[in-house]
Amino acid sequence: MEQSDREETGSAPGRMPLNAGDTGYGRVPGPGLSGSEVASESAPLLIPVPEPESVQEWQPMSKQQLEVAAGGPGWRKVRCYLVLLFWLAWVAMLATSIAIVVMSPRPVATPLRWWQKSLFYQLQPDLFTEGQAEESGGVNALCEQLPYLRSLGIGALILEGLFDKEASPFNVTATGERYSTLAQIQHLLAESNKAGLKVVLDFCQLDLLGPQDVSGNAEEPSNTHVLRFWLEQGVDGFAICDTDAAYSEKTLLEWRGVFKEFSKKEEEEERIVVVKQTQDALFPLNNVTLVDVVMKSILPSSPHLLSAQEVAVAIETRLQTREEDIWPSWKIGGKASHDLKKLLLVLMMTLPGSPAVQYDEDIDQTQNVSLKAGSSHGEMNEPSDTRTDKKKAKRLAVALFTSLSRSRAREEALLYGSFTFLPFNSSTNSSTNSSTSTLPSPPSLAVLAYLRSWGCVHFLILLNVGPEVHALDPAWAPSLPKAGVFVSSTGMDRLGAMTLDTLELQPHEAIVIKLFEAGSYS
Structure with missing residues (x-):
């Protein structure tokens, strides 16, 4: 009986039943299940700890993966936004730059007249003598060279010595001994007009007022018919001296009236009056507009060649006593050595005003017959080395002249820029020059310097008048830029950048x- 009961209960003596009811061990309800539902299930006594998930390491994308990712819609939007942002920034910078350029203050240049932009070329009187005309061609040879002179940058001719000092220019219009000269002048005026050159007649030291009565008044109030005659021939201006009787307000007012008549008729540019200053100071007029150009000499007149020291003193005196009322025209005037003449040419070409160059064989057209009588015959008897040296000197002179004229024509700073005379120090002389009324000591005058400026453009001109080499002191003009480029020099051997x-x-x-x-290329 007891055995059968034990069999029914499924246990044996001394053994624990597997299912011991609600209070038995090992019966743990599973998650989400009631105890009745899992009463017949057994669970382990220890719950296993889950293993940590494996972390995927970062690896760069391959080319194929990048192409797939870049083709997605997100990247397309990003690229469109970046391109749009770039162009908006570029347009904004461009607009800002234009606004800065437009709104920034700039120097305003006064429009220059033709005589303010022209380079005057003075012709010697002996070109028009009859003997000169027979030997070298005279006016005909000059007419052949007019296009060549224009190519050098010359803008106007000043014809000197056409009339005898004892005679009046009225007599030239009459027939007689000088009729051939009149025909030559008319031919020259016509050829000059074709070549684009202005012509100014020199009436300096001539009696332009005609015969006078006992009281000193001219019998004809104004001999303006002479001006009308030459203006009809195509003359663009007249030159007189400051010591002539015509240099008066009354006479010049009458001349202005004649000029206005021809300006209205022919609708050409204005005619001018050039006054050659022969005295230390020009006699002032009440109406300064009656004179267009005052021609001044850099060197004083002297029967002998001026020394380097005299030239240096004359240059500095002239630079410190410049006048701004009337447009100046510079000529050498006095006598100087050949080397100093080239230095004076650089000075004239870079000063404010219009340079007036005297006729020079060095810039004559070498392939044509020289205008000087007999010069071609003399060259044939010279040694070949001497002829070679002369040809080389002519080439250098033409190159220097052309370089200066072209620089002056295209550079605003050399046309109407400001002028600043600079004190100078040299390494061989520690004394400092001052631009006061007192002239420096003689050794310090060996080197002169000045600055031509227009806006941000600066041209420095250095003149070593002395016979020694001079180096610039590093402390000289500390406010100037240290770098630059050579534009021209008397030896035409300076090229490229410099410091x-x-x-x-x-x-x-x-x-x-x-x-x-430094670092700028303006």
Whole structure:
């Protein structure tokens, strides 16, 4: 009986039943299940700890993966936004730059008249004598060279010595001994007009008022018919001296009336009056507009060649006593050596005003017959080395002249820029010059310097009048840019970039330098 009960209960003596009811061990309800539902299930006594998930390491995308990712819509939007942002930024910078350029203050240049932009070329009187005309062609040879002179940058001719001092220019209009000269002048005027050259007649030291009565008054109030005659021939102006009787307000007012008549008829540019200053100071007129150009000499008149020291003193005196009322025209005037003449040419071409160059064989057209009588015959008897040296000197002279004229024509700073005379120090002389009324000591006058400026453009002109080499002191003009480029020099052997700290001036050398800040190419 007891055995059968034990069999029914499924247990044996001494053994624990598997299912011991609600209070038995090992019966743990599973998650989410009631105890009745899992009463017949057994669970382990220990719950296993889950293993940590494996972390995927970062790896760069391959080319194929990048192409797939870049083609997605998100990247397309990003690229469109970046391109749009770039162009908006570019347009904004461009608009800002234009606004800065437009709104920034700039120097306003006064429009220049034709005589303010022209280079005057003075012709010697002996070109028009009858003997000169027979030997070298005279006016005909000059007419052949007019296009060549125009190519050098010359804009106007000043014809000198056409009339005898004892005679009046009225007599030229009559027939007689000088009729051939009149025909030559008319031919020259016509050819000059074709070549684009202006012509100014020199009436200096001539009696332009005609015969006078006992009281000193001219029998004809105004001999303006002479002006009308030459204006009809195509003359563009007249030159007189400050010592002539015609240099008066009354006479010049009458001349202005005649000029206005021809300006209205022919609708051409204005005719001008050039006054040659022969005295230390020009006699002032009440109406300064009656005179267009005052021609001044840089060197004083002297029967002998001026020394380097005299030339230096004359240059500095002239630079410190410049007048701004009337447009100046510069000529050499006095006598100087050949080397100093080249230096003075650089000076004239870079000063404010219009340079007036005297006729020079060095810039004559070498392939044509020289205008000087007998010069071609003399050259044939010279040694070949001498002829070679002369040809080389002519080429250098033409190159210097052309370089200066072209620089002056295209550079605003050399046309109407400001002028600043600079005190100078050299490494061989520690004394400092001052631009006061007292002239410096003689040794310090060996080198002169001045600056032509327009806006941000600066041209430095250095003149070494002395016979020694001079180096620039590093402390000289500290406010100037140190870097620059050579524009021209008397020896035409200066090319390329330069720095002021390493520059040395050769004897009798003049240099034109365009300065700019380091790293700038303006």
